[in-house]
Amino acid sequence: MPDAAAPPGTQHSALSTQHSLRLAHLYPDVMNIYGDRGNVIALRYRCEARGIALDVDDINVGDLFDPAEYDLVLVGGGQDREQRRIADDLVARGPALKAAIEDGLPALAVCGGFQLFGHRYVDHQGGVIPGIGIFDLETRHPGPRSDRCIGDVVLATEAGEVVGFENHGGRTFLAPGQQPFGRVRRGFGNNAEDGTEGARTHNAIGTYLHGSLLPKNPALADELILNALRRRYGAGIELPPLADAAETAAHSAATKVAERRSRSAPA
Secondary structure, X not given: OOOOOOOOOOOOOOOOOOEEEEEEEEOOOOOOHHHOOHHHHHHHXXXXXXXXXXXXXXXXXXXXXXXXXXXXXXXXXXXXXXXXHHHHHHHXXXXXXXXXXXXXXXXXXXXXXXXXXXXXXXXXXXOEEEOOOOOOEEEEOOOOOOOOEEEEEEEEEOOEEEEXXXXXXXXXXXXXXXXXXXXXXXXXXXXXXXXXEOEEEOOEEEEOOEOOOHHHOHHHHHHHHHHHHHHHHOOOOOOOOOOOHHHHHHHHHHHHHHHHHOOEOOO
């Protein structure tokens, strides 16, 4: 997806007044596995196509960060060693992040970031990497001899059909009352057992889906943008539609691949 000039046929529709958003991209130097940075590119493109300015700040370990000053938060995935590198820093930011999300701040946490937005991740040796409790869940690794959950995924979600790619060893279990992000149609999901995938609290979404996720799921990208605009400017904001032929084709193609080569959802 382009990051600047739009392809022919794209509808550039400005909102009634100049609007701007500020996005915090957490730990992009280490939490960027499987192209998760593409989520930032997709959000920037879809904002700028509508005349919305999107300022992106990279927030790395030790950087100053006040979540209340931002309209969107993104964190990508990383392996166990990357999660350990950021865990203490993220835990220190946890109370402020949790308060902002309870106030409606939209967030997208992918894979390792999703795990650390829960209470804890217990690795294959029994070591505990602490999380920040945005989502009421725990992730446990079943052991070094266990198979990983790898493959294309299709979900049914509040934002409609979502498609992506998962590759995780940990198994995530939601507490009673914790809303999943979606229900698995194809793939493994949180734990390859209960048919759930990801988690959702207020406007914060956690998911295992890479791909990167948002370029192939424009409705989900627009939901994050719209929630951010409404939080800043009021509930009356609406997004002008865009010509999404390329995005729709990418979504359709990825879904067909998943239907062909991924496993059916757990019963």
